[in-house]
Amino acid sequence: MATGVELFDLVVIGAGPAGxxxxxxxxxxxxxxxxxxxxRRVGGQIYRAIEESSPRRREVLGxxxxxxTKLAQDFASCGAVHVGGAAVWNVARDKTVxxxxxxxxxxIQGRCLVLASGxxxxxxxxxxxxxxxxMGAGAAQILYKSSGAxxxxxxxxxxxxxxxxxxxxxxxxxxxxxxxxxxxTGTGDYLRAAxxxxxxxxxxxxxxKGSQMLKKxxxxxxxxxxxxxxxxxxxxxxxESITFTHNGQRKRVQASLVLLHQGVVPNTxxxxxxRAEHRWDEQQLCWIPVTDACGQIEETGxxxxxxxxxxxxxxxxxxxxxLAGLAIARQLQAISPEKFKALEPAILEEIRAxxxxxxxxxxxxxxxxxxxxxxxxxxxxxxxxxxxAGQIKKYVEVGCLGPNQTKAFGRCGMGPCQGRLCGLxxxxxxxxxxxxxxxxxxxxxIRPPIKPITLGELASFG
Amino acid sequence: MSSNETVVVVGGGLVGAxxxxxxxxxxxxxxxxxxxxxxxxxxxxNFGLVWLQSKGAGFPRYARWxxxxxxxxxxxASELRELTGxxxxxxxxxxxxxxxxxxxxxxxxxxxxxxNADGRTSFEMxxxxxxxxxxxxxxxxxxxxxxxxxxxxxxxxxxxxxxxAGIKALGGRICSGVDVGxxxxxxxxxxxxxxxxxxxxxxxxxxxxxxxLSNNALAPQLGLHAPVLPKRGQVLITERLKKFLPHPxxxxxxxxxxxxxxGFSAEDVxxxxxxxxxAIESIAKRSVATFPILSSVKLVRAWGSLRVLTPDGSPxxxxxxxxxxxxxxxxxxxxxxxxxxxxxxxxxxxGVKPAPDGIGEFAGERFLDPNRKFSNAY
Amino acid sequence: xxxxxxxxxxxxxxxxxxxxxxxxxxxxxxxxLDVPDDVSVASALLMSGVRTFRSTPVSGSARAPxxxxxxxxxxxxEIDGRPSRQSCLTQVRDGMLIQRQEGASGLNMQSAxx
Numbered sequence: 001m002a003t004g005v006e007l008f009d010l011v012v013i014g015a016g017p018a019g020x021x022x023x024x025x026x027x028x029x030x031x032x033x034x035x036x037x038x039x040r041r042v043g044g045q046i047y048r049a050i051e052e053s054s055p056r057r058r059e060v061l062g063x064x065x066x067x068x069t070k071l072a073q074d075f076a077s078c079g080a081v082h083v084g085g086a087a088v089w090n091v092a093r094d095k096t097v098x099x100x101x102x103x104x105x106x107x108i109q110g111r112c113l114v115l116a117s118g119x120x121x122x123x124x125x126x127x128x129x130x131x132x133x134x135m136g137a138g139a140a141q142i143l144y145k146s147s148g149a150x151x152x153x154x155x156x157x158x159x160x161x162x163x164x165x166x167x168x169x170x171x172x173x174x175x176x177x178x179x180x181x182x183x184x185t186g187t188g189d190y191l192r193a194a195x196x197x198x199x200x201x202x203x204x205x206x207x208x209k210g211s212q213m214l215k216k217x218x219x220x221x222x223x224x225x226x227x228x229x230x231x232x233x234x235x236x237x238x239x240e241s242i243t244f245t246h247n248g249q250r251k252r253v254q255a256s257l258v259l260l261h262q263g264v265v266p267n268t269x270x271x272x273x274x275r276a277e278h279r280w281d282e283q284q285l286c287w288i289p290v291t292d293a294c295g296q297i298e299e300t301g302x303x304x305x306x307x308x309x310x311x312x313x314x315x316x317x318x319x320x321x322x323l324a325g326l327a328i329a330r331q332l333q334a335i336s337p338e339k340f341k342a343l344e345p346a347i348l349e350e351i352r353a354x355x356x357x358x359x360x361x362x363x364x365x366x367x368x369x370x371x372x373x374x375x376x377x378x379x380x381x382x383x384x385x386x387x388x389a390g391q392i393k394k395y396v397e398v399g400c401l402g403p404n405q406t407k408a409f410g411r412c413g414m415g416p417c418q419g420r421l422c423g424l425x426x427x428x429x430x431x432x433x434x435x436x437x438x439x440x441x442x443x444x445x446i447r448p449p450i451k452p453i454t455l456g457e458l459a460s461f462g
Numbered sequence: 463m464s465s466n467e468t469v470v471v472v473g474g475g476l477v478g479a480x481x482x483x484x485x486x487x488x489x490x491x492x493x494x495x496x497x498x499x500x501x502x503x504x505x506x507x508n509f510g511l512v513w514l515q516s517k518g519a520g521f522p523r524y525a526r527w528x529x530x531x532x533x534x535x536x537x538x539a540s541e542l543r544e545l546t547g548x549x550x551x552x553x554x555x556x557x558x559x560x561x562x563x564x565x566x567x568x569x570x571x572x573x574x575x576x577x578n579a580d581g582r583t584s585f586e587m588x589x590x591x592x593x594x595x596x597x598x599x600x601x602x603x604x605x606x607x608x609x610x611x612x613x614x615x616x617x618x619x620x621x622x623x624x625x626x627a628g629i630k631a632l633g634g635r636i637c638s639g640v641d642v643g644x645x646x647x648x649x650x651x652x653x654x655x656x657x658x659x660x661x662x663x664x665x666x667x668x669x670x671x672x673x674x675l676s677n678n679a680l681a682p683q684l685g686l687h688a689p690v691l692p693k694r695g696q697v698l699i700t701e702r703l704k705k706f707l708p709h710p711x712x713x714x715x716x717x718x719x720x721x722x723x724x725g726f727s728a729e730d731v732x733x734x735x736x737x738x739x740x741a742i743e744s745i746a747k748r749s750v751a752t753f754p755i756l757s758s759v760k761l762v763r764a765w766g767s768l769r770v771l772t773p774d775g776s777p778x779x780x781x782x783x784x785x786x787x788x789x790x791x792x793x794x795x796x797x798x799x800x801x802x803x804x805x806x807x808x809x810x811x812x813g814v815k816p817a818p819d820g821i822g823e824f825a826g827e828r829f830l831d832p833n834r835k836f837s838n839a840y
Numbered sequence: 841x842x843x844x845x846x847x848x849x850x851x852x853x854x855x856x857x858x859x860x861x862x863x864x865x866x867x868x869x870x871x872x873l874d875v876p877d878d879v880s881v882a883s884a885l886l887m888s889g890v891r892t893f894r895s896t897p898v899s900g901s902a903r904a905p906x907x908x909x910x911x912x913x914x915x916x917x918e919i920d921g922r923p924s925r926q927s928c929l930t931q932v933r934d935g936m937l938i939q940r941q942e943g944a945s946g947l948n949m950q951s952a953x954x
Contacts, residue, residue: 038910038929039929040931045909052878056858087929090737090739090742092738092739096739098739105743107739120907120909120911121907130901130903130906131902132891132892132893132902132903132904133852133891133904134906135904135905135906135907135908136906136907136908138907138908138909139905139906139907139908139909140908142908142909143853143883143886143908144856146879146880146883147855147876147879147880147883147884147887148855148856148859148876149853149854149855149856149879149883149886149887150853150854150855150856151852151853152851152852152853152854153852174856175856175857237892237902238891238892238902256852257852267911275736383903383906383912383914384913385898386896386898386899386901398626398627398630399626399636399638401498401638401639402498402500405498407506407619408505408506408619408620408622408623409623411719414762414763415762415913416701416760416762416913416916416924417911417912417913418762418763420911420912421906421907421911421912445765447737447763447764447765448737448739448742448763448764449742449761449762449763449764451910452701452760452761452762452924453760453761454757454758454759454760454761455698455700455724455746455749455750455756455757455759455760455761456746456750456756456757456758458742458743458746458747458761459743459746459747459749459750459757599947701924701944701945702897702943702944702945703944703945703946703947704943704944704945704946704947706947719897720897720944755947755948756947758922758923758947758948759945759947760924760945
């Protein structure tokens with residue numbers, strides 16, 4: 001393998017719907033394309049293991065998952081180079097991407113880049129969330145998609161958001177017993193979401209999908225606690241039960257496996273590491289990289305598409321990927337500006353249609369304040385370095401203004417995950433304590449390596 | 463707003479905080495003005511060595527200054543722990559410099575011998591075998607090294623936190639989020655004033671400019687010549703590891719948490735504190751050549767930081783001749799010299815002790831001497 | 841539907857009913873486990889009754905996988921002598937030797953040959 005830097009017209013990071021769509025689109029116009037992904041096979045998280053999925057599994061997971069099959073096939077035949085098992089550890093502004101593959105550090109460069117790292121589950125900092133036996137609902141879904149693994153005992157699902165209900169439905173279809181569905185959505189959420197109901201109705205297909213899910217869950221007689229709050233997971237060395245407030249009473253459900261979920265958030269490690277500007281979105285309660293309409297950061301030739309640019313779902317992610325591919329074709333003069341102008345409106349309309357329902361969903365399934373900003377000082381916020389909420393509040397008391405200063409006061413954010421599971425919480429705690437907006441507080445300075453790489457692997461290049 | 467006696471310290475990094483701490487300790491009121499979360503914060507880039515060997519070759523007063531700083535460190539660490547509960551992880555049981563060629567090692571010996579003319583900075587030269595006996599993890603490419611029993615290391619970020627906490631515990635004031643752009647004398651013996659970019663003002667009888675790179679803009683406003691240039695250093699840090707490195711080396715040390723810090727580059731890139739793949743790979747190569755067992759160890763973070771470097775790499779401490787009561791203090795060795803800043807510079811500034819002898823040698827005018835040669839290798 | 845072995849009694853996860861396919865043998869802390877050949881190490885361990893994967897360097901607390909997609913770094917185990925591997929991103933291989941990671945990574949004197 002060459003020790004130099006391979007050059008492509010377009011290098012895409014992420015093989016989910018956005019990344020694959022960007023690649024397919026760019027290939028339509030004859031650009032050379034390479035797609036890198038940490039997983040060996042395409043699909044990202046939402047279409048995880050789509051190529052190896054059995055008919056039975058596709059049936060359980062539903063038509064939205066099965067839709068990934070066509071995307072994967074189109075990608076396989078489009079002529080793009082697929083580099084699976086590639087852990088990207090640095091992206092430079094000159095569009096050189098450094099990645100780890102099979103124990104060696106490699107470099108690749110694009111005349112343009114598309115960053116399509118997708119989303120991750122929002123952290124859920126409640127007492128006991130670090131106990132073995134507590135996992136994300138998305139994590140359990142990945143276990144099923146990639147390994148066909150299902151829970152052995154009746155399982156507890158707790159939190160809020162469409163994925164929680166989707167997993168419940170998928171588990172019921174797979175014959176898995178659900179011990180309890182404990183979710184936080186209550187009257188207040190419905191009332192607040194009502195103001196977005198017009199958008200929801202225009203996205204009626206998504207809305208009806210949602211109500212079918214809830215009907216199925218109800219028809220299976222799953223024990224459901226709605227409008228629940230103040231979760232806490234109990235156990236000595238492993239999860240044993242979850243407690244919560246429901247209808248003014250404190251309740252407890254025993255379980256060795258607790259699946260938590262309160263929505264997904266953009267994976268912004270790459271965009272932050274490039275020092276792109278980000279704005280705090282109060283509706284989605286997360287950081288959104290600032291880009292133009294096609295997803296380009298400033299004039300860099302680096303585009304962001306899909307959920308890592310703001311949660312929009314699989315279909316809109318694919319459309320954003322196409323739009324980025326199209327814009328890049330124009331930028332690299334593979335198509336004329338006129339052709340771009342002719343093709344752009346249809347894609348923008350797709351994006352608009354697929355995101356109609358977002359304001360409604362974001363409001364209806366807004367994660368509770370107390371589940372994002374712990375009220376209990378003993379809650380672990382930084383899992384890697386075991387820094388608690390109370391410690392962070394104390395830093396603010398002693399003069400810490402932002403997340404980067406917390407690293408002088410303690411080790412918050414300095415562990416292997418480099419802030420992925422604590423960053424949002426830390427920003428919100430500091431904002432809450434200082435009584436300023438998260439925008440003003442800012443976020444961790446994200447540095448390479450984006451994924452850990454060994455010194456030996458680094459020393460091997462060249 | 464502040465009492466007439468107050469010393470205003472501009473810059474809350476390791477140098478400013480140590481001085482403010484020393485002033486508070488002397489019993490005087492002190493106000494420390496700090497930029498906060500957006501500062502360049504050279505302190506974050508400090509490698510953490512409490513280093514003596516190789517300091518002050520060609521500048522005997524600086525060699526002596528560094529030697530005295532070593533003695534101040536123990537008392538400072540104990541005092542901070544007593545006062546604030548923070549343990550800054552000081553270890554002063556010796557350190558190694560590692561060389562990769564015979565030529566390097568020979569040159570090193572000559573330099574260290576010169577510095578040790580007064581016999582206070584003892585050192586030992588070690589060939590590969592002797593070094594391996596002390597550091598079994600050393601790799602075959604290492605030619606040899608030097609050992610100084612007085613060297614050590616500490617945690618720079620904990621030190622910064624402890625100094626800030628100590629200042630407050632002793633009744634000092636810290637204002638954060640303050641970006642000082644203007645400093646001036648109030649004339650008529652009324653002291654000095656610092657003004658921030660958002661229009662707030664602080665005054666005091668005396669003022670100390672310890673604002674790192676910002677000193678370039680501030681020092682001339684008070685008749686002081688103390689030019690500094692940014693020199694980027696990139697540093698790597700690994701995951702936590704079981705203990706294997708008992709003493710720090712000049713480019714690799716294992717912290718109290720078990721992480722290994724590896725360095726470093728020295729680049730002239732202006733105010734760019736980013737990282738480069740080239741430097742990261744180069745530091746990794748050197749690290750693996752030094753300690754081959756680090757080959758399987760994960761790098762968790764790399765960062766760049768802007769050292770605040772004077773033209774000869776040695777400190778500037780000076781009272782303004784034009785405006786007595788205004789001082790400047792700058793050094794890139796904010797960890798090594800912390801004790802001297804707290805126990806020698808601060809009492810001088812506060813007026814409770816005379817100036818350290820020979821302080822004039824640290825005046826900034828030395829850079830204007832056409833006969834003097836210097837480079838900021840360090 | 842499935843045989844209730846000692847392992848599945850305490851396992852949090854199992855292969856869904858009717859799944860066949862090739863198996864490979866891996867070892868966890870010396871114990872042999874027969875697992876599907878096309879799954880991640882984390883999945884394999886979770887399906888084989890492993891409840892804790894590591895203890896933390898800071899306090900020695902027990903941890904197990906949380907995100908299954910490589911962002912949480914809780915699933916770290918030692919694989920074939922290399923510490924701190926993300927088991928959710930590593931596919932099983934016949935004969936693989938896996939150890940629970942106790943605290944900080946140890947240093948492998950063998951890798952000096954690298």
